[in-house]
Amino acid sequence: xxxxxxxxxxxxxxxxxxxxxxxxxxxxxxxxxxxxxxxxxxxxxxxxxxxxxxxxxxxxxxxxxxxxxxxxxxxxxxxxxxxxxxxxxxxxxxxxxxxxxxxxxxxxxxxxxxxxxxxxxxxxxxxxxxxxxxxxxxxxxxxxxxxxxxxxxxxxxxxxxxxxxxxxxxxxxxxxxxxxxxxxxxxxxxxxxxxxxxxxxxxxxxxxxxxxxxxxxxxxxxxxxxxxxxxxxxxxxxxxxxxxxxxxxxxxxxxxxxxxxxxxxxxxxxxxxxxxxxxxxxxxxxxxxxxxxxxxx
Amino acid sequence: xxxxxxxxxxxxxxxxxxxxxxxxxxxxxxxxxxxxxxxxxxxxxxxxxxxxxxxxxxxxxxxxxxxxxxxxxxxxxxxxxxxxxxxxxxxxxxxxxxxxxxxxxxxxxxxxxxxxxxxxxxxxxxxxxxxxxxxxxxxxxxxxxxxxxxxxxxxxxxxxxxxxxxxxxxxxxxxxxxxxxxxxxxxxxxxxxxxxxxxxxxxxxxxxxxxxxxxxxxxxxxxxxxxxxxxxxxxxxxxxxxxxxxxxxxxxxxxxxxxxxxxxxxxxxxxxxxxxxxxxxxxxxxxxxxxxxxxxxxxxxxxxxxxxxxxxxx
Numbered sequence: 203x204x205x206x207x208x209x210x211x212x213x214x215x216x217x218x219x220x221x222x223x224x225x226x227x228x229x230x231x232x233x234x235x236x237x238x239x240x241x242x243x244x245x246x247x248x249x250x251x252x253x254x255x256x257x258x259x260x261x262x263x264x265x266x267x268x269x270x271x272x273x274x275x276x277x278x279x280x281x282x283x284x285x286x287x288x289x290x291x292x293x294x295x296x297x298x299x300x301x302x303x304x305x306x307x308x309x310x311x312x313x314x315x316x317x318x319x320x321x322x323x324x325x326x327x328x329x330x331x332x333x334x335x336x337x338x339x340x341x342x343x344x345x346x347x348x349x350x351x352x353x354x355x356x357x358x359x360x361x362x363x364x365x366x367x368x369x370x371x372x373x374x375x376x377x378x379x380x381x382x383x384x385x386x387x388x389x390x391x392x393x394x395x396x397x398x399x400x401x402x403x404x405x406x407x408x409x410x411x412x413x414x415x416x417x418x419x420x421x422x423x424x425x426x427x428x429x430x431x432x433x434x435x436x437x438x439x440x441x442x443x444x445x446x447x448x449x450x451x452x453x454x455x456x457x458x459x460x461x462x463x464x465x466x467x468x469x470x471x472x473x474x475x476x477x478x479x480x481x482x483x484x485x486x487x488x489x490x491x492x493x494x495x496x497x498x499x
Numbered sequence: 500x501x502x503x504x505x506x507x508x509x510x511x512x513x514x515x516x517x518x519x520x521x522x523x524x525x526x527x528x529x530x531x532x533x534x535x536x537x538x539x540x541x542x543x544x545x546x547x548x549x550x551x552x553x554x555x556x557x558x559x560x561x562x563x564x565x566x567x568x569x570x571x572x573x574x575x576x577x578x579x580x581x582x583x584x585x586x587x588x589x590x591x592x593x594x595x596x597x598x599x600x601x602x603x604x605x606x607x608x609x610x611x612x613x614x615x616x617x618x619x620x621x622x623x624x625x626x627x628x629x630x631x632x633x634x635x636x637x638x639x640x641x642x643x644x645x646x647x648x649x650x651x652x653x654x655x656x657x658x659x660x661x662x663x664x665x666x667x668x669x670x671x672x673x674x675x676x677x678x679x680x681x682x683x684x685x686x687x688x689x690x691x692x693x694x695x696x697x698x699x700x701x702x703x704x705x706x707x708x709x710x711x712x713x714x715x716x717x718x719x720x721x722x723x724x725x726x727x728x729x730x731x732x733x734x735x736x737x738x739x740x741x742x743x744x745x746x747x748x749x750x751x752x753x754x755x756x757x758x759x760x761x762x763x764x765x766x767x768x769x770x771x772x773x774x775x776x777x778x779x780x781x782x783x784x785x786x787x788x789x790x791x792x793x794x795x796x797x798x799x800x801x802x803x804x805x806x807x808x809x810x811x812x813x
Contacts (some may be wrong), residue, residue: 234633336510337517340792341784344750344765348772349784353526429642433754436644437769456648456758463652470645481640 228490235486241479245472249295258286260293261444269462278468281451282458287468290446297440297447298476301358301431302424305365310420312366313373314412318404320374321381328378335371343368343430344437351439361440365430369423376419377412384408418491422484425477432473448473503803503810511796515789516568522784523564576785577778586782589767596763600755601748603679604687605741612691613734616698620733621725623703631695638692644754647685651758654681664760682755689751690744697740701733708732735806742798746791 229235248255258276263283270280278287320331347364354360384390385408393407428448434440435449436456443450452469459466542550551557558566570576576586619631655663667675705711706729714724753765764783771779803809 234636333513333517334521336514337521340514340518340746340795341522341788342746342749342791344753345768345784345787348753348768349522349780350525352772352775352777352780425640433642433644433750436754437757437772439772452645452648459648459652459656463656466648466652470649473645474641477640477642478637481636485636 229483229486232486232490234482235490238479238482238484238486241475242483245295245476245479246299248292249299252289252292252296255292256286256289258289260289260446261285269458269464271462271464272468278471279462279464281454281465282461287451287465290451291448291468291472294446294448294451294472295476297358297435297445298428298431298472301361301365302427305362305369305427306420306423308362308366309370309373309423310416312370314377314409314416316370317374317377318381318408318412321378322385322400322404322408331374332378335374338367338371341367344433347430347434347437347439351434356434356439356442358441361431361434364434365427368430369426372423373416373419376415380412380415381408384411414491418484418488421480421487424480424484428473428476428480448476500803500807500810504800507796507799507803511792515792518788518792519567519571519785520564522781523567524560526781571785576782579779580776581774586778587786589779590764590783590786593762593764593767596761597749597752597756597765599679600683600686600752600761600763601745603683604690604748604751605744607684607687608690608694608741608744612694613698613730613737615691615695617702617725617730619695619699620702620706621721628699631699635692635695638688639696641689643685643689643751644758646688647682647755647758650681650685678759678761682759682761685755685758686748686751690741690748693740693744694737697737698730698733701736702729705729705732735802738805739795739798739802742795745794749787749791 229239252260263285265283267276267280268282270276272279276286276288278291281287281290316331320328343364346367347360350364351360354363390403390407393403398407431440431447432449432452435447436453438450438453440449441447448469452466452473455464455466455469548557574587576590578584579586579589582589615631615635619628622628651663654660661681662674662678665678667678669675702725711724711729714728749765752763753769755761756763756766757769764787768780768783770776771783799809
């Protein structure tokens, strides 16, 4: 039931069928892909133009306007301190996407390097690295987060650290499996026969074939990253208040759920929109460009 | 089977040991002073030093690791700073609540996920199949804590169908079950999605095999073929998936226990983080990690027992 990646070379998209326009059209032709793109664009634009889209201050309190229901002035209502929830949700998108971008890049690059070493290097190193990846994956994520944050205190970098530890082994394992199957491919054997050293074969001949599937994997991992970030700030382990993060907005709403349901609803909404959007997009990307990455097919 | 079992158990022990070594080493190499973070800014230098000595943080990593393992094999995971009771005892007291939560979460996943997956596979390509596909993906995508809060809002606050807090009266099974419905749904809903997809995919694979065609040629009813012959084979990969699922449900349980104010290991550890009860946090991480490794081990052994082909994979 592990991913059948042995023929990954054949499944890797070539430049011809992933031309930008063709690719986008293919994504939009699938209803799920189109919805995914729409939701993702919504979140990204909201994060970029947060300052333009709203005139409220995300941390500006107005105690006379506590728990207002959604309305024309406050699209999602206000929280227990009278802060505009729509504004806080928009600024929260910046935190979510920043963590997603930074943590995914680190996991991507780290997984690429460690996976290639495991897949191409000597057998003992491979066994050792596999063991390390398995050990890392055996920590339940939230437990790992609780343990690390007790020691370093809550911060954005603690969130990034937890996300990297939780996701890097996944990338590394895919890269390892692909590298092993590419190791015996004819073009790699040919390069070796011509006397190319490992330091040339790995980056020049093997790596380009890994990037495509890995990008799709990364796009599917983004909802996981967003979930970890929101979950950690929900538990008070992420960015510190008053900086708005989706998880802390949700936690504020949860604490005052007896006063008003709106803040809790407003806090959950962006998490639902973002995780669904990125998941739909990632699933469609994989189905269209690399169906062999499917874990369950 | 015996060879596979021994190898697989050895691997599990190795993974657990390595995970714990990594945890202890990380604690040592983390920048900053854990004593300062844990005791807060008001602690005097003497107090910090006393804490370091008490926790063994003044020793070298190697000594800490050997010391930890020699204690851990006797079941000594340290002492709760607040109650001065053994950590193992504190965690063991809370464990039944979390185990019940996870078991019911798996119950939801199996009860809803397997029929959904079967149904989708039998009507491949139909509208129902596509709707189930989108539903499954959505259930997987949305985090459990959002589901917990939304279901709390809807079913408890708005409709008043279920109680909002606690685990129910001790001894009153009906009450305890009513308290379990929503938290376990929040924990298990994502796995309904995973299971539905997994069952659908492996059903489709099994249905193309020769013995199924044979059964059809004999004129067996489609329902008999699906449930008696195909599902039996198709269910094997889901066993492994559920083993992995337990690990994720441990994470989900933390949120469910907080949102529904239930007792449990997740709640215990969360409270320990707030009160900076360091031995309970570390002990809890170790126990849950070992439990997770044990679950994947059991799942792999069951799969190998059911399907001899798995045994050659190690």
